[in-house]
Amino acid sequence: MDNKHGNGTLDNNGAGLSLIYTLHAVSHLSKDEFELLKLLRNDSSILDNFNDEGHEKFSKIKKILKSFNLSSIQDVIEIIENYKLFELYNF
Structure with a gap:
């Protein structure tokens, strides 16, 4: 039986x-x-x-990139801006 809702995984196409x-x-x-x-x-x-890998913020940047499956923090920022999520997530 096919699952019409997909396999539940999110994919970066x-x-x-x-x-x-x-x-x-x-x-x-x-x-x-x-x-x-x-x-x-x-x-x-x-x-x-933040270029020093030992820097606390460097590890945060690496985690953010991994979450988005991207290699550039600028790409992450552009995507969030495109969806206007900086305004939505104003916490």
């Missing part, structure tokens, strides 16, 4: 993240991680200070 996939990823971010994204959105030059 490579053509941009779907809204559902993005909401799922954003909902798993901590408040600190989301605040870091907002900070980086306003001033991406801050990334230059």
Whole structure:
């Protein structure tokens, strides 16, 4: 019997993240991680200070990238901006 609702996994199809996939990823971010994204959105030059892998924020950035299955924090920020989630998740 076929499952008409899919297998329950979320997939990044490579053509941009779907809204559902993005909401799922954003909902798993901590408040600190989301605040870091907002900070980086306003001033991406801050990334230059986080290049040390031992830095606390570097590990947060890596976790965010893993959540979104992306390799660039700018891509994450653009996707969140496209869906206007910075305004929605104004906590």
